[in-house]
Amino acid sequence: MITVLVADDHPIVRRGVCDVLSSAVGITVVGEASSGAGCAALAASLHPDVVVVDLTMPLDDRVPSTSTSSTGIDAISNMISADRSSPPAIVVLSVHGELDIVRAALSAGAIGYVLKESVTSDLCAAVLAAAAGNIYLSSEVSAVLLPAASPRTDPVERLSPRERSVVNLIVDGLSTKQIATRLQTSPKTVEKQRREAMRKLDVPNVASLVRAMLTHGTDR
DSSP: OEEEEEEOSOHHHHHHHHHHHHTSTTEEEEEEESSHHHHHHHHHHHOOSEEEEOSSOOSSTTSOOOSSSHHHHHHHHHHHHHTSSSOOEEEEEESOOOHHHHHHHHHHTOSEEEEGGGHHHHHHHHHHHHHTTOOEEOHHHHHHHHHHSOSOOHHHHTSOHHHHHHHHHHHTTOOHHHHHHHHTSOHHHHHHHHHHHHHHHTOSSHHHHHHHHHHHOOOO
């Protein structure tokens, strides 16, 4: 069972998110928070597998939220730094789809980003993907990120054409077996090429690999 902490300062929205998640098989909501500080504290005590977090929460329950996303970004950074050995997978659920905000959330450590307008279609899938260590982005978010990435920069140049193909398919959300089928090779070969891409880009995991490719660009 995947355990989830939900953080949003609007009670009605938070209740709706919890209902969506609770209706899915294999997902259980173990806690709710309404502020950045409350979210970080509950994450530290409950150790959920996944945290679904809004970006425009107040710092704590005594301070009104603002139109900026800094508190949510700070909460993500705090949760990641508080448990470096086994931090929760973090999925952002936000109304904000602007490039700079999305990039800031991913750079802070989020592994998923879902727009609130897509909550019913994307959120459960994002939580399942995040729990498995995979990136999940709403299609609207991907549409913002990919065109903005520069097509060829030095880090990506280190990858072979096949390694770039593998990583591009990872960005698209394909599993190792699906990539192997698409490229007509074996899963072991795909895993080897993924590890080599991670080594060349100096990243520790698949989530960081995808973030690096979204930042530096992909050959589409």
